[in-house]
Amino acid sequence: MARIVGSVATSHTPIIGKTIAKKRENDPELGLKPFFDAFPRVREWVAEVDPDVVVLVYNDHGVNFSLENRPAFAIGTAPTFTNADEGNGAPPPRTFQSDPHLAWHIAQSLIEDEFDIATCQEMAFDHGGTTALDLLWPDHKVIPLIPVEINAVQPPLPTPRRIFKLGQALGKAIGSYPKDLKVMFLATGGLSHTIGIGGYINEEFDAYCMETLANNPIEIARFTSDDIVANGGEQGLEFLTWVVARGALPDKVDVVTSVYHKPISHTGGGMMVMEAAER
Amino acid sequence: MGIKFVGTKPLDVDLIVEGYALNKMGHSLIREENRQEFQADEDAYMAKFGLSEKAVAAVKSRDRDEMMAVGLNMYFYGKIRFVTGGGGPASA
Numbered sequence: 001m002a003r004i005v006g007s008v009a010t011s012h013t014p015i016i017g018k019t020i021a022k023k024r025e026n027d028p029e030l031g032l033k034p035f036f037d038a039f040p041r042v043r044e045w046v047a048e049v050d051p052d053v054v055v056l057v058y059n060d061h062g063v064n065f066s067l068e069n070r071p072a073f074a075i076g077t078a079p080t081f082t083n084a085d086e087g088n089g090a091p092p093p094r095t096f097q098s099d100p101h102l103a104w105h106i107a108q109s110l111i112e113d114e115f116d117i118a119t120c121q122e123m124a125f126d127h128g129g130t131t132a133l134d135l136l137w138p139d140h141k142v143i144p145l146i147p148v149e150i151n152a153v154q155p156p157l158p159t160p161r162r163i164f165k166l167g168q169a170l171g172k173a174i175g176s177y178p179k180d181l182k183v184m185f186l187a188t189g190g191l192s193h194t195i196g197i198g199g200y201i202n203e204e205f206d207a208y209c210m211e212t213l214a215n216n217p218i219e220i221a222r223f224t225s226d227d228i229v230a231n232g233g234e235q236g237l238e239f240l241t242w243v244v245a246r247g248a249l250p251d252k253v254d255v256v257t258s259v260y261h262k263p264i265s266h267t268g269g270g271m272m273v274m275e276a277a278e279r
Numbered sequence: 280m281g282i283k284f285v286g287t288k289p290l291d292v293d294l295i296v297e298g299y300a301l302n303k304m305g306h307s308l309i310r311e312e313n314r315q316e317f318q319a320d321e322d323a324y325m326a327k328f329g330l331s332e333k334a335v336a337a338v339k340s341r342d343r344d345e346m347m348a349v350g351l352n353m354y355f356y357g358k359i360r361f362v363t364g365g366g367g368p369a370s371a
C-alpha cells in the first residue's frame with residue numbers, strides 16, 4: 001500500500017526561484033540567507049524519507065486558470081506537466097514527470113468521497129508550483145509529482161474547513177492505493193502578504209498559523225477566508241495550501257524543522273516540515 | 280486599512296461582472312505575442328477585450344487601486360503592471 005511520509009510546506013515568491021537560479025542564496029544584499037539556510041535540513045529529511053512521488057499542493061496565479069473557468073479544486077492527471085510564462089517572459093522550458101495512475105486513483109477516490117475535483121490533462125505551473133520544487137531540488141532532479149490546485153483567486157472560495165477535509169480525503173486516497181509507494185506532500189504558498197502592498201506582513205499571525213497548524217489544525221479549520229484575509233492579507237489565503245498538506249497527516253505530528261523569515265520581497269516567508277508523531 | 284478582496288463577503292457581483300473583461304485581458308498577457316500587441320497599441324488591445332471606459336481609464340492611470348475599483352483581481356494585476364512598464368514580478 002502507498003503511505004505518506006510527511007509534508008513540507010513553504011512560502012513561494014518569484015524572488016526565491018530567481019535567487020536559486022542565480023545562486024545568490026548567501027548574497028547579503030538580498031538578505032534571504034536565514035531562509036535558505038533552513039533548507040539543507042529539509043533536503044536531508046527528504047533524502048531520509050526517500051519519497052517516490054510528491055503531491056504538490058499549490059495555488060495558481062491567474063496563469064493555468066483564467067476566470068473563464070475557475071474550479072475550486074483541480075488535480076493534474078497528465079503524464080507530464082510544464083512550467084509557464086506567467087506574464088513577464090517565458091522561463092527556460094521544463095518538463096515535470098508525474099504518475100498518472102496514482103493521480104487518477106486519487107481523483108476517483110476523492111469523487112467517491114464527495115470531493116468533486118476538476119481533472120486537468122494539461123497543466124502549466126507558475127512560480128507557485130516551481131518555487132517549492134526548486135527549494136527541495138535545486139538541481140531540478142525532481143521526482144514524479146501530482147499537482148493539486150486550490151482556488152485562492154476568485155471567490156466564492158472553498159472554506160478552510162473544506163480545505164482541511166480535502167487534505168484528509170487525499171490522505172485516505174493515498175492510503176487506499178495498492179502499490180507500495182512513499183508519498184510526500186509539498187505545499188506552497190503564503191504566508192501573510194498582499195500583492196502590490198509592500199510590508200503588509202503580519203508576523204504574529206504567521207507565527208500563530210504555523211504553530212496552530214501543527215498542533216491544533218481544527219482551530220485553523222474554524223477560520224473563514226475573510227478572517228485569513230483580514231489578518232494575513234489577500235494572498236495570505238495561500239496558507240490554505242499548507243492546511244491541505246496538514247490534513248493529509250494524522251492528528252498528532254512532529255515538526256521536523258521550520259523557519260520564519262521576513263520579508264521575502266513583500267511576503268512573510270515560512271517553511272515547516274511535519275511528519276506523523278512517533279507513537 | 281481599506282483592504283478589499285474582490286468578491287469576499289459580501290460578494291460584490293457588480294464588481295465581478297465589471298472586472299471580467301479586464302481580468303481576461305490580464306490573463307491574455309501571459310503570452311509574449313499578446314504583450315507585444317498591447318504595447319504596440321494599448322487602446323486597440325483594450326478595445327479588443329471590450330473594456331469599459333472606466334476600465335480603460337483605470338489601466339491608463341497605472342494605479343493599482345483604480346484598477347481594483349473596476350474589478351481587477353489581484354492575480355492579474357502584476358501582468359498588467361509588467362506590460363505597462365511598472366516592473367516587478369508578474370505575480371506573487
Ligand SMILES: [Fe+2]
Nearest residue numbers: 128189238371
Ligand atoms: Fe503566491
